[in-house]
Amino acid sequence: MEQKSSSNHIDKNVILILLGTIIVAATTVVIKIFNSDPCEIVDFGVEANQYRVGEIIRFKDFSDNVTERQWSFGDSTELRYTENPFHTYANPGTYKVELVVNGKCTLEQEIVINKKVSIIDSTKIAQFKIPNTIKVGDLLQAKDLTLKATSWEWRFGETSEVNSTFQNPTYSYLTEGLKTVTLIVNGDPRYSSQKKITVLPKTGKTTKMSKREERRTLRQEKRDRESIIKYDPTINNAPPASVKQEPKEVKPEIKQISRTAFAKKVIKVSKKEATANDFKPYLCDNLQVTTMAKGKKTTFLEFCEDIKGKKIKIKSLELFKNEKNKCIEYISIDYSKSIF
Numbered sequence: 001m002e003q004k005s006s007s008n009h010i011d012k013n014v015i016l017i018l019l020g021t022i023i024v025a026a027t028t029v030v031i032k033i034f035n036s037d038p039c040e041i042v043d044f045g046v047e048a049n050q051y052r053v054g055e056i057i058r059f060k061d062f063s064d065n066v067t068e069r070q071w072s073f074g075d076s077t078e079l080r081y082t083e084n085p086f087h088t089y090a091n092p093g094t095y096k097v098e099l100v101v102n103g104k105c106t107l108e109q110e111i112v113i114n115k116k117v118s119i120i121d122s123t124k125i126a127q128f129k130i131p132n133t134i135k136v137g138d139l140l141q142a143k144d145l146t147l148k149a150t151s152w153e154w155r156f157g158e159t160s161e162v163n164s165t166f167q168n169p170t171y172s173y174l175t176e177g178l179k180t181v182t183l184i185v186n187g188d189p190r191y192s193s194q195k196k197i198t199v200l201p202k203t204g205k206t207t208k209m210s211k212r213e214e215r216r217t218l219r220q221e222k223r224d225r226e227s228i229i230k231y232d233p234t235i236n237n238a239p240p241a242s243v244k245q246e247p248k249e250v251k252p253e254i255k256q257i258s259r260t261a262f263a264k265k266v267i268k269v270s271k272k273e274a275t276a277n278d279f280k281p282y283l284c285d286n287l288q289v290t291t292m293a294k295g296k297k298t299t300f301l302e303f304c305e306d307i308k309g310k311k312i313k314i315k316s317l318e319l320f321k322n323e324k325n326k327c328i329e330y331i332s333i334d335y336s337k338s339i340f
Contacts, residue, residue: 041065042107044099053092053116060084063101070100089113118190123147126183126193133198139301140171140197142181149185156181157197163288164298170305172287173199254327255281263314266333269304270312276304284327291331300331311338 043062048055061069061083071080073087074095080087089095092115098108127145134140144152144167154164156171157179163171173179176199184192257265262282268274276287279300283289287301298306312335320330 042099042101042105044107044109046097046109046111050114050117051112052114053089056086056088057111058084058086059097059099061099061101063099063105066101068102070103072098072100074098092116120190124186124188124191126185126191128181128183128193128195130181130195130197133200134173135200136173136176136202138172140173141168142171142183143168144183144185146183146185151186153184153187154181155183158288162297164302165296166298166302166306169302171299172301174286174288175199176201254284254325256326257282259317259319262319263317266304266307266314266317267312270307270310272309276301279304282328284325286327286329289329289331291333293333294335303331303333307335312336313338 041064045060045062046057047060048057051057059071063069066083069081069083071082071085073080073089074097075089075091077087092113094110094112096108096110098106100106125146126149127147129143129145130140140156142154149167152165152167152169153162154166154169154171155161156163156173158173158175163169179197179199180194181197182192182194262279265274265278269276269278280287283300287299289300291298291300291303293303293306315334315336316332317334318332319328320332321327322329
């Protein structure tokens with residue numbers, strides 16, 4: 001009888017322990033449920049017009065029961081902690097935006113940022129006037145027609161360098177062919193403009209004959225030779241009629257000039273007693289020689305045009321000559337306007 005009573009007592013203790021464990025576990029679960037915030041409440045929206053680089057984009061947090069939040073915009077910029085932050089992207093691409101609510105609930109969205117569209121103001125595009133054709137060595141006068149332009153960069157198509165920064169420059173071509181004249185105004189390449197100009201050879205220069213004209217000329221020369229052979233017994237001592245005497249290339253005459261004499265000629269230009277062409281023998285016929293006038297880069301031809309009719313006083317003059325041909329290839333001059 002005693003053994004049966006002891007067995008019943010042990011069974012009751014086990015039951016009590018099990019019941020206590022269940023109660024404690026249930027209580028813990030209930031407490032956690034009441035003290036936790038479900039992550040399903042995390043939500044945010046994005047407001048933008050075109051989703052482009054530089055555009056202001058607004059992010060709105062629609063989450064409930066938020067005590068703290070953290071925004072990450074996916075472009076390595078600083079984190080934000082406000083409810084509805086604004087953000088701009090510097091580069092196009094796909095970005096992952098992340099919102100962390102209450103330090104544990106996370107929501108991610110991908111947004112695509114497109115390239116920035118440049119809006120060109122047509123009234124700011126460079127406008128200028130030049131002739132359709134010009135001959136080598138002739139003076140080209142370019143005229144700017146751009147509204148509200150304050151600076152100019154002219155390229156006349158013979159080099160890649162800026163040839164002039166004057167509003168209405170002059171230029172003389174050294175070579176023939178189709179050239180592209182480019183004007184950039186106000187330092188903004190977006191508003192540049194281009195025009196074509198055909199540079200013709202100098203007057204009197206031999207033009208190339210067509211094949212048909214060459215054949216016709218050869219036949220005529222052959223007939224002339226046969227006629228000469230028939231009636232001229234001294235033809236064996238004469239040079240063949242078909243042999244053309246190629247004209248020898250005439251190199252420009254190079255003269256030397258001192259700085260003092262050069263300065264005097266420049267003064268004459270300012271008084272309209274001389275022109276830029278008078279300097280050709282010293283410049284190897286190149287009037288586009290780079291000239292630094294009062295600290296401003298230009299060409300010698302434009303410099304002469306600029307001082308024409310103005311009385312000036314030369315403060316300093318430097319002539320830089322080529323060591324081989326002794327031609328002046330760079331000029332530096334500083335001057336002031338003379339009262340008398």
